[in-house]
Amino acid sequence: MPDQTFAPDWQTQPETREAQGLRLETAPAGGVFLVAARTGAVLPPLSGLAWPTAPGPWVGGDPGMTLIAPNRWLVACAPAHRGAVGAQLEALQAGQLVHAHDVGDGRVWFAVSGPRADALLNCGIAIDLALDRFPPGTAASVQLSRAHVLLHRSGAHAFRLLADASYTSYLRAWFAHTMPLVAGAPT
Known part of the structure; x- marks a missing residue:
């Protein structure tokens, strides 16, 4: 029986996840x-x-x-x-x-927002996401927990990440594990 953890990512369905002020939305790129x-x-x-x-x-x-x-x-x-x-x-x-x-058709968007969005992403990205270093309207190709993504800061507390659809399950699992840790951490 095939492992359902790695279902075909190219058939990405929209998904929203929230944890104490953090919001993650996943959608096919279009x-x-x-x-x-x-x-x-x-x-x-x-x-x-x-x-x-x-x-x-x-x-x-x-x-x-x-x-x-x-x-x-x-x-x-x-x-x-x-x-x-x-x-x-x-x-x-x-x-x-x-x-x-x-x-x-081979890409997926992850939208991350909330007052601790930069703290969440800094758990897996090795660049400084402080507003004065990575302001809204900035984009960079980065590794998020070993997955290559294009990171776009779309607002003070909002980011969009474009990833190959083959990383969908992996990145969803990373966010599912990391969001509660960051959401519950002291500011």
């Missing part, structure tokens, strides 16, 4: 694109957004994007806007400015 540009290509704005030229900032909301490597971006949008953003990227691709891959 619209996520990896975009690579030709060196020296001048890209027109995507949905009115200029392409970030330095690592760190998360530009926009829906869609939003961040530079993940030289001439490489991650673009994310709500599932309802996936087709429109995909069409804009296809037009850029037709003009031979970029190569874009829709990877949304």
Whole structure:
């Protein structure tokens, strides 16, 4: 009989978990694109957004994007806007400015919020999440308890993490174990 602990993660169902002021929401990613540009290509704005030229900032909301490597971006949008953003990227691709891959079906979002969200994430991430060091609108590729994620601080006490769907069970188990420990810890 197969181990039910590791059910197919690509079929991620939305889930919400709460513990004394901490909230975790998990949902399929929907619209996520990896975009690579030709060196020296001048890209027109995507949905009115200029392409970030330095690592760190998360530009926009829906869609939003961040530079993940030289001439490489991650673009994310709500599932309802996936087709429109995909069409804009296809037009850029037709003009031979970029190569874009829709990877949304293989990704999952974790949204962590609450006054101790940074303390929770610092249990598994080795970067300083203090507001003055990692302010809202900042993004970074990090390891969360050995799982590679893209971390985006979306508010003073709110973070979004984008992970490969294959990490869903592992990360849910990590959060289930760690949330009660952090929620009950003295401030």
